[in-house]
Amino acid sequence: DIQMTQSPSSLSASLGDRVTITCQASQDISNYLNWYQQKPGKAPKLLMYDASNLETGVPSRFSGSGSGTDFTFTINSLQPEDIATYYCQQYDNLPYSFGQGTKLEIK
């Protein structure tokens, strides 16, 4: 099974900051990597797919990069509505697996 290691597990940043989250796969997953946002008490929401493609309707301040085993997710100019937990997820192989999540808070 593929293990996804996400860091940091929590992050405190100021409004307007650039925020970066990393995700590492235990083996090569090409670009089969998605990023989700989950707000408290809500279902996850797809933000990015295939490592670097923005889902329709998602603001352009969100971006992603990487391939193989190392991936990065960035929020440029943090907004109040971005406060949430973010998860990476691989779908190269079954069983699909998620990172442990990064909880983003306002400093």
Add this chain to the structure above:
Amino acid sequence: EVQLVESGGGLIQPGGSLRLSCAASGFTVSSNYMSWVRQAPGRGLEWVSVIYSGGSTYYADSVKGRFIISRDNSKNTLYLQMNSLRAEDTAVYYCARAHYYAGLFDFWGQGTLVTVSS
């Protein structure tokens, strides 16, 4: 408008059974890949099971042999039959649609809570 509405959660004793439903609207369940993903209280996301548009099914090792995913095309509804429930199955269960690739979850339901406790 795409909608997924889960139901069937509740409190159940260890060893018991429960069937979750996920009613879809705005798209056809049988034409998409459909998964169940769960989240234990205060924990991260765990993929549970998928049914392909062709009918093939796959499970996480943690539920294999105990859970069964299925769908009713006439009702446009996805199901998860959960048997031999354990305390560690306690979680919010989400159904999720994957339209393009089986593991690319582009739409999620609001979730239903299953609590396994005596």
